[in-house]
Amino acid sequence: MKKLWLKIGVLGLLGMSCAKNKCAECHYDAPSGEVEMGTYCGDELKNLEDLGTYTDSLGTTYVVHCGEH
């Protein structure tokens, strides 16, 4: 039983490190349509998803989407 829990723990860790390094293509929704932002991975992706917005040079904020909607 103890071994089983150990196995679950290891699998959980692997799953977490996998998610941490995941990559996704991001875009934001401008009035003229979707604008591709390129591919973001790991912490960069997490930060962008946490922020959830992109602000352009004119100070306009758009909603960011990453990966599948």
Ligand SMILES: [Zn+2]
């Ligand atoms: Zn979108």
